[in-house]
Amino acid sequence: MAMFIRVDIDPAVQGDAALCKALVEACPVDIFKSPSEGTIETVESNLDECTLCDLCIQAAPGKVQVVKLYREA
Ligand code: SF4
Numbered sequence: 001m002a003m004f005i006r007v008d009i010d011p012a013v014q015g016d017a018a019l020c021k022a023l024v025e026a027c028p029v030d031i032f033k034s035p036s037e038g039t040i041e042t043v044e045s046n047l048d049e050c051t052l053c054d055l056c057i058q059a060a061p062g063k064v065q066v067v068k069l070y071r072e073a
Contacts (some may be wrong), residue, residue, distance in 0.1 A: 003016045007031060007042045010063040014039055019060050026059035048062040 013019050017038040020052045024040070029049035034040055056064045 004068065005047055005052070006048065006067040006069055007050075007056070008065040008067060009040055010060075013063050014059060016018065019063065022059040022061070023056055023064065026055040028053065032056065 001004075009023075012042075015038050016046050020038055020040040026032075027046075029051065031042055031046045031050060032040055033043050034064070035058045036069055050066065054066070054068060057066065
C-alpha cells in the first residue's frame with residue numbers, strides 16, 4: 001500500500017500530556033496514539049487514511065507537520 005504522507009511530530013510534544021491528548025482527539029482517522037500519558041506516536045497503518053484536514057496542525061500549531069510524499073500532477 002502506497003503511503004502518501006508522513007507526519008512529523010516535534011519532540012517537544014513528548015511529555016506534554018495535554019497536547020498529546022489534543023492530537024489524539026483531533027485526528028478523525030486515528031493517526032495519533034498516546035501509549036501512555038504524555039507520549040505520542042503515529043499509527044503507521046492509518047497514515048494512508050489522512051484527509052489533510054489540518055486539524056492536527058490546529059491542535060498543535062508549529063509542532064506537527066503533515067508532509068505530502070506524492071507528486072502533484
Ligand atoms: S491532517 Fe487531519 S487526518 Fe491527517 S493526520 Fe492531521 S488530523 Fe489526521
